[in-house]
Amino acid sequence: MISNFSAIESFFWAAQLSSFRAAAELLNVSQPTISYRIKELEASLGISLFDRQGRGVELTSDGHALCAYVERMMSIASDIEANVSVRRHQTQPIRLGIIDSFAIICLPTLLKRIDKLHPNLRVSITTDNSHALAAKLSNGSIDLAILSTPPQLPGVELTSLGKQSISWVASPALGLGQQRLSAERFSQLRIFSTPAPSNLHYLILGSLGKDPALNLHVNECSSLALILTLVKEGLGISLLPERIAQQELAGGLLEMLSSDSFSLPPQDVFIAHNKGIINRSVKLMAALIHDVALESDYVYQA
Template sequence: MRKLSLPQMEALLAIAKYGSFHAAARRMHVTQPTISMRVRELETALGTRLFARAGRGVTLTPSGMLAVRYAERSLGLLEELEARLGNGTPLNGTLRLGSSETIAMTSLPEIVRQLEGRYPGLQIDITVANSFTLHDLLATGKLDICLLTHPGASRVVRLEPIALAQVGWLGSERRLRAGTTFSPSRLAGQSILSVPPPSPLHEMLVEWCLKENAPPPALNTCSSLSIIAGLVRAGIAISLLPICVLSNEIEQGSVICYPQRRGFEPLRICAAFPRMAAGNDLDSVARIAADVLTKHPSFAPISPR
């Protein structure tokens, strides 16, 4: 594939904006033959005409209109790169931040507040999804950093554990009385609600049943952790959830965390980065998130090995 150049794209956009080669050359402080040469090179590289004559000026062809959209996006990304790395400020421009619902429901507002306070030029584009979805978005370059539940080993994503979140069976007196020891046999006849697979919580539920020598039950599923928490709060369902998402209700007694014979390992909350990403600015996001989480009463710090 022939390489496209920045001067070629700048010439394309200038002609599209000012309506003629002459006007574009004057605005860019170059000669008209220079502008014409850049456009010819770009048309040769793309294999299509970008402009058509219109009186003393030119108009964009359909291919030219498409090329302008791509050129605008390309130059916009380069300007963002310069803003983030070229002025000595570690974080500037747009940060594409992914968050699991566990973090979004408990600590994300404080994390964003601290990021904006430390980096006033930063724009934050937040995506909330389950941890497996966030991992895939990160691996394909659609996000810069994620705060998620450990999704397992990955060759393309670097995972840095930053906190622990306890997990338990949560419900209300309307479903099972307080003090009831929870076991797979207690699932029978209950409305059990779970996030669908693939998800760390669903995997934990299935593994718990297998360790108790019981088949996984039939489950109602919901893709939103916040909706599940609301249904548990309303006494409509029992669910395996991070305790932090309903910690206030547990403290008030409106939601019960049922004891069980075999407990769960806590969820490992991680900051996740593309393996090839440079550190520095993204590491500072992870440090802010870790500090917020470890100060939250419902999370525990990662013990040093």
């Protein structure tokens, strides 16, 4: 009979992170404590849950079978935390990861709403690309993230926030807006891109970099706001979320470019968190993000 929830929690995170050490760091206990809890769980169930391989661990077949039940247990525990302890005046701190486009469009409104509705909520914010944030989420260094077309990672739960349209944009001073540009013409222009492994970087290279004869002139910059400024100055072109450039496009400071060489599908945006996380602030924050994103037209519903 299982009577120790800490053993369940230790098993869950060791399984998610494939490491007793990483689970210990996440739960703020010693590695021997994790090992003891899991041995206790194995003894109570009469099965072996992990194969030890060097510094890492892998689930046994029995471990995989138990994992499905444990994920449900952790989800129930999260619901209890969110709904039963709602009367507490203090909320747990939350580590939030956001992509640059969300920071530009939505972060000021989100922080104002937090200050107004939940003044006791403490938020630590990390800005990075979706792939980097997904990795941070998977290893437990952040609690919640806004991600655009992220990689699939075990243990990370994705909830659709909406879609974003993206377009190539340039200053009208370059005289490109009335042309249907070839990939070769794109290769003659300076292209501003966020660094790999960002989605925009992959989209740029995927649409223009397939021909090895093309020698793309790509300048990498981690800030979408700075890229937008450089493009407005006519120093190059870029592929950007249309919402980021909405005011500039409406005011004639930027124009969209068209080409027969590629198609640009809308990008899916998600709210992401680790399965089984027990922090009622996560659900509270996810609801705030959803409302602010829709009110700000950051995404649209397909």
